[in-house]
Amino acid sequence: MEGQQSDFLVSERDREELQKMLLQNPQLCRKYIPVRKIGEGTFSKVYKALDKEFYSRDNSRWLDYTLQDDRDIDRLQTQLEQHGAENMKENLNAKRENLIETHLKKYVEGEKRPPHFVALKCITQTSSPTRILDEIKFLSETGGKQNVIPVIEAFRHEDSVIVVFPFFMHGDFRSYLPEMTIEDIALYMRQLFTSLKNIHSKGVIHRDVKPSNFAFCRKRGTGLLLDFGLAQQARGDTKDHELSHFVDRKVTTSHNPEDRRHPMRASRAGTRGFRAPEVLFKHAEQTTAVDIWSAGVVLLILLTRRYPFFCSYDDMDAIVEIACIFGTEEMRRAGFLYKRRWTSDLPTCPSKHVTWERLCSELCPEFAQTHPASAYDLLSKCLSLSMKERITAEAALEHPFIAEGSEFS
Numbered sequence: 001m002e003g004q005q006s007d008f009l010v011s012e013r014d015r016e017e018l019q020k021m022l023l024q025n026p027q028l029c030r031k032y033i034p035v036r037k038i039g040e041g042t043f044s045k046v047y048k049a050l051d052k053e054f055y056s057r058d059n060s061r062w063l064d065y066t067l068q069d070d071r072d073i074d075r076l077q078t079q080l081e082q083h084g085a086e087n088m089k090e091n092l093n094a095k096r097e098n099l100i101e102t103h104l105k106k107y108v109e110g111e112k113r114p115p116h117f118v119a120l121k122c123i124t125q126t127s128s129p130t131r132i133l134d135e136i137k138f139l140s141e142t143g144g145k146q147n148v149i150p151v152i153e154a155f156r157h158e159d160s161v162i163v164v165f166p167f168f169m170h171g172d173f174r175s176y177l178p179e180m181t182i183e184d185i186a187l188y189m190r191q192l193f194t195s196l197k198n199i200h201s202k203g204v205i206h207r208d209v210k211p212s213n214f215a216f217c218r219k220r221g222t223g224l225l226l227d228f229g230l231a232q233q234a235r236g237d238t239k240d241h242e243l244s245h246f247v248d249r250k251v252t253t254s255h256n257p258e259d260r261r262h263p264m265r266a267s268r269a270g271t272r273g274f275r276a277p278e279v280l281f282k283h284a285e286q287t288t289a290v291d292i293w294s295a296g297v298v299l300l301i302l303l304t305r306r307y308p309f310f311c312s313y314d315d316m317d318a319i320v321e322i323a324c325i326f327g328t329e330e331m332r333r334a335g336f337l338y339k340r341r342w343t344s345d346l347p348t349c350p351s352k353h354v355t356w357e358r359l360c361s362e363l364c365p366e367f368a369q370t371h372p373a374s375a376y377d378l379l380s381k382c383l384s385l386s387m388k389e390r391i392t393a394e395a396a397l398e399h400p401f402i403a404e405g406s407e408f409s
Contacts, residue, residue, distance in 0.1 A: 008082065009075040010100050011036040018047070019099050021122075025157050032164070033103045034120060039212075043127035043229060047120045048167055050076075052107055054116040062150040062166040065224060066116070069169050073114055080105055117167035118152060125159035127229070132161050135228045138204050139163075146198035147191050149215070149224045168224055170215035177305055182370045185302045186405025187221050189378075192295055193402065195225035196393035200288040203234040207269045209294035211307070230269040234288055273297065273310040277322065278387050280315045281338040289387035292396075296382025303356075303371060303379065304363040320346065325359065326385060327352045334385040356380060374401035 010018070014037040021034055028034075032049040039046035059066075080101060107115075123132050136154050144150030152164040180188070192214055199206060206213075207230040216223035270279060276293035278286055301307045312318040319342065323331040327350050328343075335342030356376040360368040378401045381391035396402060 009035050009072060009079045009104075013037075014047075015100070021047075022099055022103070028157070028162070029103050032118060032120060033100065033107065035100065035104075035117075038119065041227070041229065043131075044121050044123045047122070049118050049120045050104065050107065051116045051118045051167075052111075055111070055113060059166075061144050062152065065144075065150060065168055065222075066166045068114070068116060068167070072117065076104065076108070076115060080108065119165040119167050121163040121165065123161045123163065123229075131229065134233070135231060136161075136163060138199070138202075138228045138231045138233075142199045142202050142204060147195035147222070147224055148198055149226050168215050168217065170217045170223075173211035173216070174307060176216075176218055177302070177307055180302055180305075182372070182375065183405055184218070185299070185375070186401055188216055188223065188302065189295070189299055190397065190402045190405060191216065191221075191223035192225070192298065193393045193396040195223070196288075196291050196295060197397060199225070199231075200234075200291070200393050204228075205232050205234050205286070205288050206291050207231055208271055208274075209291050209298065210271050210274045211298060211301070214298075232269070270294070272312065272314075272318065273308045275315070275318065276387065277319070277334050277385050278338055280319050280322075281335060281340045281342075282315075283338040283340075283387075287387055288392075289390045292382050292390045292393065293387075295393075295396075296379060296390075299375075299379055299382060300356075303360050303368075303375060305367060306363055320344065320349065322385075323349045325354050327354070330385055337386055372401065374399070374404070377401065 017037065018034050022029060029052075031053050032051060034047040034049040036048045037045060038048050123135075136151065139149070139151045142148045149165050149168065152166065154161060154163045156162075192209075195214070196206070196209070206225065206228065208227060209225075213227045214223050214225055270276075270290070274294040274297050276286075276290040279290055297309060301309050310318060310321045312321050319331070323344060326334075329351050330353055331342055331344070331349075356379050357368075357371075360371060360376075378391070378396065378399050381399070382396070384390045391399070
């Protein structure tokens, strides 16, 4: 990651976990040596790993997406010197505390060229086999082009599946958020909408668009869409967005205690704070527009420098948060649109929509002075309560804020 200052290649915090991983999967070290955990989700963990086969295979399909950290060469040398790798025994189980260094030392002795790294996503047995298969399928169809992470390979180990990606060095969103200029934001959103145009053209709904799933490197001005663990295939067509008729088997409840109709069953996939109104209202027909709403939330975060922006812990509170911006009148219309009745007597909810200009000016007054009108226009087109009225990724790329981003003064 950008800004990482550790002098060692292997994270001591992760050492025990890495050692266990190697002992349980000795075949893994024939190709990769995990050195650091760089991410973790409900069904998976992601590790940075040294790629032992980099120089023996064709990497042309993904080489443009890799950006290695030059400091890793020094870190590798320091790691071996600090842990006395030259004195280690050949029997890997004889000195387990230095198992990682043993493998690293063997690699360095046989390969004099600079090391390259990959990302290993280890998907646990608790994840649905169908979901794992879909994730790999979607990545194979869309990855490696137009800002979607490419896949190098995937293989099984016992009840787990390991998917291998190029290591894409990128910054921590929270770290660079306060430094993002309006030009940076336009570039970031151009990269994000390019990835969404790519997957939506293939009929794929990502369903979990958020900053942590979009690796952005400010140094290169490029970003990659990651983690297709919740992605689904869209089915059918509408005027603007493709429909998905996926149904969650969990029984849901109405937001209105007086509403006696049968509960609606619909997909509720996604991360809290980024779920679209149709997801929160449990509308059965959900489209690629859910990704556009999430992208709009990302844009709102960038323009206000507030992360996270929406912080509710359940769907009902999430709707109230949205209502505090859109007003009760628009929220009632949205509820009707999604076949739900929504009411609120909370005094904190205004009746009318709070303008995006006012919201940004109140939350980040100095930075808001640099915002062009086109930024607010794109924001309104992404964050439309009506999924059918939301802008598409393809149209967003033609929007003045994106198309003219480099011309802002």
